[in-house]
Structures are given as C-alpha cells and as structure tokens.
Amino acid sequence: MESIREEAKVVPVKGNYDVIVAGGGIAGIASALASKRQGAKTLLIEKAFMLGGLATAGLVTIYLPLCDGEGTQVSYGIAEELLRLSVKHGYEARNIDFWLNDKDVEKRKKTRFETQFNANVFAILCEQLLRNEGVDILYGTSVCAVAKSGNRVDAVITENKSGREAYVANAFIDATGDADLFKQASSPTVDFGQGNVAAYWYYEYFENAYKLRMLGFSDTPDKYKTKEKIENDTRKRYTGLDGKELSELTCYSHSQILDDFLKKGGVNDAHAICSIATTPQIRMTRRIDGKYVMCDEEIRVKYDDSVGLFSDWRKKGPVYELPFRCLYSDIDNMFTCGRSISVTDDMWDITRVIPVCAVSGEAVGIAAAMLKDRIENLDVTELQAKLRANGVKIHTDEL
Numbered sequence: 001m002e003s004i005r006e007e008a009k010v011v012p013v014k015g016n017y018d019v020i021v022a023g024g025g026i027a028g029i030a031s032a033l034a035s036k037r038q039g040a041k042t043l044l045i046e047k048a049f050m051l052g053g054l055a056t057a058g059l060v061t062i063y064l065p066l067c068d069g070e071g072t073q074v075s076y077g078i079a080e081e082l083l084r085l086s087v088k089h090g091y092e093a094r095n096i097d098f099w100l101n102d103k104d105v106e107k108r109k110k111t112r113f114e115t116q117f118n119a120n121v122f123a124i125l126c127e128q129l130l131r132n133e134g135v136d137i138l139y140g141t142s143v144c145a146v147a148k149s150g151n152r153v154d155a156v157i158t159e160n161k162s163g164r165e166a167y168v169a170n171a172f173i174d175a176t177g178d179a180d181l182f183k184q185a186s187s188p189t190v191d192f193g194q195g196n197v198a199a200y201w202y203y204e205y206f207e208n209a210y211k212l213r214m215l216g217f218s219d220t221p222d223k224y225k226t227k228e229k230i231e232n233d234t235r236k237r238y239t240g241l242d243g244k245e246l247s248e249l250t251c252y253s254h255s256q257i258l259d260d261f262l263k264k265g266g267v268n269d270a271h272a273i274c275s276i277a278t279t280p281q282i283r284m285t286r287r288i289d290g291k292y293v294m295c296d297e298e299i300r301v302k303y304d305d306s307v308g309l310f311s312d313w314r315k316k317g318p319v320y321e322l323p324f325r326c327l328y329s330d331i332d333n334m335f336t337c338g339r340s341i342s343v344t345d346d347m348w349d350i351t352r353v354i355p356v357c358a359v360s361g362e363a364v365g366i367a368a369a370m371l372k373d374r375i376e377n378l379d380v381t382e383l384q385a386k387l388r389a390n391g392v393k394i395h396t397d398e399l
C-alpha cells in the first residue's frame with residue numbers, strides 16, 4: 001500500500017482569539033508577550049510541555065549578544081527583557097553585571113552583552129511571565145494544519161490528548177522555527193541548502209562542577225569556504241524536516257553523548273549526565289519566502305520598514321536593520337519570526353540566534369495585534385512608534 005486516504009473530519013472550534021502564536025521558543029515567547037501587551041487576546045500553542053524551544057529544551061543556554069562588540073547595545077525591548085529574565089536568579093557563566101547594572105564603558109568594549117542561563121529556571125520564568133501577563137498557553141499541542149479561505153488563514157487545526165480541534169484568530173504567528181504553518185498553508189517556503197551538521201550539547205556534573213558540553217559547533221556558511229573544503233567535508237548533513245531523519249539524528253546524538261561522558265568514567269557521586277536535549281539540536285531548516293530576502297552584506301543598510309536592530313554574534317562591528325518585509329509573504333494575516341524569517345543561507349547563520357529571534361518576535365507580536373485586514377495595509381510607521389515606545393531602536397542612526 002503506497003498511501004491511505006485520511007477521512008475528512010469536522011473538528012470542534014475550541015477558542016477564538018485575536019492572535020494565535022504557534023511555537024513557544026524565544027521567538028514565540030517574545031511575540032505572544034508583545035501581542036498581549038497591545039491588548040490582543042493571545043493564545044500560544046506549544047507542542048512540548050515547556051517554553052523556550054532550542055534555548056531550553058535544546059540546552060542552547062547562551063544568550064548571544066545584544067551589542068555590536070564595540071561597546072554599543074543594539075538590540076533592545078523584549079530581547080533585553082528576556083536576557084535579563086534568563087539570569088534573574090543567577091548566571092551559569094558569563095557574569096555581565098557591567099552591562100546590566102553598572103555602566104563600565106571600557107569593560108563593555110571588551111566583553112559582549114551575552115550570558116549563559118539555566119535552561120530550566122528560564123523556562124519556568126518565561127511561563128510565569130506569560131501567564132502573569134494574561135497569555136493563554138496550550139502545551140502538548142501540535143499545529144498540524146491550517147484552515148484557509150483565499151489568502152487568509154481562518155484557523156489552525158491542532159492535535160493533542162483531546163484529539164483534533166480548531167482555534168480561530170484574526171492573525172497568526174508562525175514561530176515553529178520551521179515555517180510549519182506557512183508550509184501547511186501552501187505558501188512558498190525555502191529549505192536550507194547546506195544542511196546541518198549534528199550537534200549534541202549536554203550538561204554533565206564533573207569535578208564538582210555542573211558544565212555545558214558543547215559538542216558539534218556551528219558550521220561556516222559555504223560562501224566563506226573554499227571549493228576544496230566543501231568537497232572534503234564528509235560530515236553527514238541533516239535537513240531537520242523529516243521525521244525519520246530527526247529520529248536517527250536523535251539516537252546518534254544520544255550515543256555520542258554517552259561515549260563522551262564515559263571517557264571520564266562511569267556514573268558515581270561526582271560524575272553524572274545531568275540533562276540531555278529533549279528537542280533535536282538543528283539550526284536551520286525551512287524559512288518563508290518573504291516579501292524581502294535579506295543577505296549578510298546589508299550591514300547598516302537603512303530600511304523604511306525596519307522594525308529593530310541586531311548584530312553579528314560571530315564578529316565585532318556589523319549591525320543590521322531588520323526589514324518588516326522579511327517577516328511575511330503571501331498570506332494576508334500570518335507572520336513569522338525567529339529561525340524562519342526570510343533571509344539568504346549566509347544571513348541565516350546570523351539571524352537564527354536568540355536575540356534576533358526575540359527582535360523579530362516582538363515586531364510581529366505588535367503587528368499581529370494591530371492587524372485589521374491585510375498585512376500589506378498595516379501602518380508600519382505606527383508599528384515602529386509602538387516598538388520605540390517599548391524602547392526598541394529602529395534605525396542604526398538612533399544608536
């Protein structure tokens with residue numbers, strides 16, 4: 001048998017919202033928070049049972065920089081709020097009091113505005129923050145389809161322990177990291193060409209210390225490699241878009257972790273694996289084919305529709321404006337943020353990180369709450385004014 005026809009079903013509508021956010025990673029958290037703060041009735045749907053996505057369940061606990069590496073902060077608003085929240089009860093590493101409390105200009109030039117947080121503490125704090133602000137959270141729920149009329153999404157179809165249900169909203173935010181909702185809506189999407197090398201970050205307890213083991217560093221974009229280097233690189237690549245492949249990657253990562261751990265001996269009262277990721281550590285998968293596709297050469301380019309600023313985590317200097325047009329495509333009432341914004345493969349390595357996910361999340365959260373009919377008709381000047389009111393810097397000449 002090659003295929004089976006799934007029976008069409010009538011599903012109950014379980015909720016009506018102004019804004020629905022699918023995915024509770026950093027981008028989804030930022031967007032749900034921003035949307036609710038604009039007065040929109042907001043639902044956040046998350047397939048896991050904790051918030052934070054890769055940053056918490058994926059054990060990616062380094063909040064990369066909010067600054068340009070030369071002493072100037074560039075990302076503000078919720079990007080900064082979440083960084084502060086992540087270390088509210090202490091740092092795991094990278095104490096940055098000179099950024100958070102006292103203004104030591106010389107230290108700021110030398111050490112970037114980045115930190116390392118505890119994944120579990122941060123996940124709980126994010127949950128408490130959203131609940132205190134009035135965001136509804138639906139855990140253990142996957143968005144598995146969208147219901148559309150023309151270029152509009154009317155509802156998301158979800159699946160959880162209760163079965164299949166529908167949630168209706170005026171605007172939707174795809175914060176799944178993989179542009180799942182855009183794919184479900186048959187909107188054009190682009191897969192990451194280079195593929196991902198395996199990563200297997202985990203926490204261990206060893207020599208009286210609780211430590212993050214970062215195994216599997218990020219890959220350099222092909223653009224910066226020689227032809228020879230590309231040809232000689234035989235590491236297996238993962239798309240992150242295939243269920244079976246993700247399961248194989250997960251098993252491979254688990255065995256790499258165990259091998260690494262056993263090199264220092266077995267389990268005893270001074271040696272243990274503390275936590276392994278509960279989501280695959282995949283960096284780039286699928287993005288929307290947005291109204292604009294941004295590339296890494298657009299340093300300090302000014303856009304009329306900029307909605308925030310971010311830096312290059314890999315090196316000092318570059319600062320980018322984020323055009324609003326990278327955050328939507330041909331669907332009238334759906335945005336994206338986080339890992340799936342519309343950028344080239346080379347730029348993706350810069351925009352996929354936690355601070356940029358928060359910057360894009362905040363922008364679309366406000367935009368979704370403002371949306372009346374079509375995104376194309378949204379007043380971007382008003383959106384920028386609302387972002388500025390939250391402390392966000394829009395253009396590089398405001399720094």
Ligand SMILES: Cc1cc2nc3c(=O)[nH]c(=O)nc-3n(C[C@H](O)[C@H](O)[C@H](O)COP(=O)(O)OP(=O)(O)OC[C@H]3O[C@@H](n4cnc5c(N)ncnc54)[C@H](O)[C@@H]3O)c2cc1C
Nearest residue numbers: 023025026027047053054142143176177199281338339354
């Ligand atoms: C190995 C590795 C190392 C990294 N290192 C760093 C680093 O040091 N610092 C840094 O800042 N960044 C780093 N990154 C990047 C960064 O962690 C992520 O890109 C960022 O956290 C992504 O946030 P997001 O919200 O866009 O997506 P995600 O964190 O992927 O969140 C998406 C959320 O949506 C949920 N979801 C997905 N599909 C559905 C669905 N259909 N229905 C409902 N829910 C759904 C997921 O469960 C998840 O919670 C690293 C990434 C990797 C993989």
